Amino acid sequence: MFSTREVLLKKxxxxxxxxxxxxxxxxxxxxxxxxxxxxxxxxxxxxxxLSFLAAIPNNPELYNPLKHFDKTKKRQERILKQMVAEGKLKQNEYEKLIKNTIKLDLSTSVDLYPDYVTYTHQELKNLVASSEGLTKSLQSSDEATRQQAEVELNKRGEKLLNSGVTIHTPLDTKLQTLSKTAIQSKIGVNDIEGAIVVIQHHTHELVSLIGGKDYKKNSFNRAYQSYRQPGSAIKPLLDYAPYIEETDADITQLVSGASYCSNSYCPKNYSGDSYGMVTLKSAFSQSYNTPAIRIFEKTGIEKLQVSRFIQL
Incomplete structure (x- = not known):
């Protein structure tokens, strides 16, 4: 009541x-x-x-003019008739208005950030699947079960979206535009593809996501649908961060970059060369493999807590 009173005082x-x-x-x-x-x-x-539009909000699903035009029209006429009864509209004007042909002229919806929106919709579907108990069926080995679950999920997801639910995201539109420009300018017109995901470290929020250099809505989104081996990108998480935290090592500390073998496991550096003793900084910046394995052995997998280093 206090809020209502405040609004009435100001508006x-x-x-x-x-x-x-x-x-x-x-x-x-x-x-x-x-x-x-x-x-x-x-x-x-x-x-x-105007009166036709006024018919929709009472029950947007029931009076959706794209699916139930006749119902929307009948409600419009009921609204106008009520206005006559209330003395807000003359009878002859009412008769004229209900005879006016309502012709929809739909505007084309422009999605400025399709990469991010597609991902958001997928996250929503995942939440709906989880809350409605459909996750297990969606992962079933039986194709018929999966298809039935997918149909049910789409139906429930559409119903939720059509209910007028508002989805709030941390999307940074300026950063999204910069990310799109960056990937297009760096990759160019050749066949190379790429994706960008930007997470705000302090808030753990997903602030930008680019699914490809020329991404179209609902097409293959490389930012979250393209599963790839992390390769050397995993080294900071598996090797260097745990090792430095565990030993308080300095980046100038030396580690062997020589050949390595443990039983039949004999990984090599990418170049195939043996580097002798190198600093942690050099091993990391050059992405040498054998030093990474050696410091991983010193830390031990039992002490590895990846969640401590991946701030998501």
Missing amino acids: SKSEIIELYMNAIYFHNGVYGTSQFYFSKPTAELSKAE
Whole structure:
């Protein structure tokens, strides 16, 4: 009540209803706008079009004009009739308005950040699958079971989205644009592909995600669908961070970069060369394999807690 009173002191009732109308859900991912259904601003709508839109928010699913146009039209007529009863509309004007043809002119929805949006939708599906007990069926070895679970998941996910749910994300739009520009400029027009994932270390939030240099919505998203061996990128997590934390070693400490063999396991450095004693800094920056194995042995796998070093 206190909040309501504060709003009434600062805003007129007309301003409050305007704010409300600009925020409520009109189905199909549309909030408080006429642009989607009629491709023109509210100020240019006819009274018939305005009353037609007014029919939707009461039950956006039931009065979704793309699926239930006739129901939306009937509710529009009921609203206009009620206005006549309340003395807000004359009978002859009512009869004129209900005869006006309502012609939808859908605007094309432009998704500015399809890479990130696709990932967000997938995360939502994962949450729905988990909460609805569908995860096990989706992972079933039986194809029919998987397909049935996928159909059910899509149905429930669509129902949730159409309910008007709002999804908040930490997307940094400026960084997303910079990431897109970077991957396109660095990779160029050749056949090489790539992806970018940026996580804000202090908040552990996913602030930018690029699924490919020319990613289209719902296509293959390399940022989270392209499974690859981490290769040497895992060395800081498996080797150097645990070792430095465990031993308090300095980056100038020496470690052997010579050949290594343990039983039949004989990995080599990428070049095939043996380097003798090298500093931790050199071993890390040059991504030598044999020094990494040696310091891993000193730390021991039983002391490895990857979650301490991966701040997600």
